[in-house]
Amino acid sequence: MKKKLWLMGICICLLILIFAKNIYKQLNQDKESVTMGPQQETVLDDKGGITVKEALRLLGYLGVMNEQTGEELITEKEEEYFNYNDGRTTLTEVCNELSIQENDVTKKLSFDLPGGADSKVMTEKEFLNLYESILAALPKDKKPVTETTMFILGKQTNQGTGSEDVIVTDQGHFIYTDAKSYEDLYTNGILNPINKNTGDNTVETSDDEPGILFQPENYIDCKVMAYVSGNKLVYVKDILNEQTTLHNVWITSGENSTVTAFVNDITRDFTTRYKLSKEIKGQIGDLVIEDKEIVKISIKPDKINGKVLVANQDYIEIEGYGKVDLDDNYKIYKIYDELSMEVTNSILVGYTATDFVVADGKISAALIKESIKAKNIRVLIKTDNFEDIYHNKVQLTATKDFTVTAGI
Incomplete structure (x- = not known):
């Protein structure tokens, strides 16, 4: 019996020693962890940090990071993510290159870039805050990146070989290669507030x-x-x-709840919220769109026609109608053969091949309905380097007989 008690005592002592050793070991680890805390690698939530590659892409649009510089920086950096030290260095370079003051940028920041630890990873939201602060510090006429609103209609399809990724919008065509969407970081176009944290490396x-x-x-x-x-x-x-209004589009057809329209060089089918009261075919009109549905159509049926006497960016002078101002959203369509949009200098003076759609006293659209069969060509010959329209002497040559008539 005494022997058993003695063995039990030994076992209890061993258990106490093992327990004490484990506690001592844990205390040392905690102490070491506290001591080494500031020197540890940055803790990174990979959905929060902005990559070096993306930061350089955005900076490239400011004209301060060329492709070679970017490649060198990516090669030199072992980290995948852009940190506070990178941000401070970049800010200095950008301000020097764009001739703006660092203080004009940093006072607009919602986070402490100057005081953050070098190795602290910059979040996407923080970098976008820095990016927008740089843009805000630039004069309006010197901003290489501008804010705009656009209604996206689709992708360009007739690009041909060697084409780029192009979207068609109501504001024109835009190349979107490598573009990103940060919509989750914004509310009504305003960057969401940046959460403050006290950790130097988190x-x-x-x-x-x-x-x-x-x-x-x-x-x-x-x-x-x-x-x-x-x-x-x-x-x-x-x-x-x-709501979005697509102004002066060519409506190819409209029936029941479907409208087919030619907008900025692409043909689109739209769904109407309500059935059309009558069929539409070959008309200029405005389409009001809400929640991806047409909620209103304004047809512009009135047309005028006559010999074009003058055509410029402000008005067109038409025989019998005088000078008629152009609408702010004036469009030119070639409606014979293959439908297409034309540039502003497509209206030829001296011909009647174009119908003009008018509304509220202005020309909304020009419809070129046939090709020009020119018998007499009117030209304005300028002097060298297009400096003047008056000449001391005019000398013309031709391979066949021709007649020059002055004063008509």
Whole structure:
């Protein structure tokens, strides 16, 4: 009996020693963790951090990061993500290149870029805040990236070989290669508030979805707010729940609940919210769209025709009608052979081959209905380098006999 008690005592002592050892080991690990905390690698929620590649893409539109510079920076950086040190360095370079003051940018920031730890990863929201602050510090006439609203109609289809990714909108055509959508980070076009955190090396956590590659099919018949640079889409900020009016489109046909229209060089079928009261065919009109449905159609049936005497960017002078101002959304359509939109200098002076659609005293659209069969060609010959219309001497040559008549 004594032997059993003795063995039990030994076992209890061993258990106490093992337990004490484990506690001591855990305390040392915690102490080491606290000591090494500031030197540890950045904790990254990969849906929050902006990549170096994406940061350089956006900076490229500011004209301060060329392709070679970007490739060198990507090669030099081992990290995939853009950190606060990168942000501070970039800000200095951008301000020097664009001749703006750093303070004019940093005072608009919603986070502490100057005071953040070098290795702290910059979130997408923080970088976009920095990006917008840089744009806000630039004079209006010197902004390489501008904000616009556009109604997305579809993708360009007649691109041919070597074509780029192009979307067709009510504001024109835009190349969208590598463009992204950050709509989840915005509300009504305003960047969502940045959550403040106290950790030197942690990325903020939120329910915001990361920026995704722009896919045109997800935005057909949507009005969006976006940043553009020339004819390039930089990124989509937000989808707007607003009505859109497509002005002066060529309505090919309309029947029941379907309207087929030619808009900015593409043909689209639209659904109407209510059935049409009568059939539409070959008319100019305005389409009001809400929630991807046509809610209103304004047909412009009135036309005038006559010899064109003068055609410029402000008005067209037509024989028998005088000078008629152009609508702000004036369009030119070639409606014979293959339907197409034409440039503003397609109206030839001296001919009657064009019908003009008028509304509210202005020309809404020009419809070129036949090709020109020119017998007499009127030209204005300018001097060298197009400096003047008056000449000291005019000398003409031709391969066949011709007649020059002056004063007509």
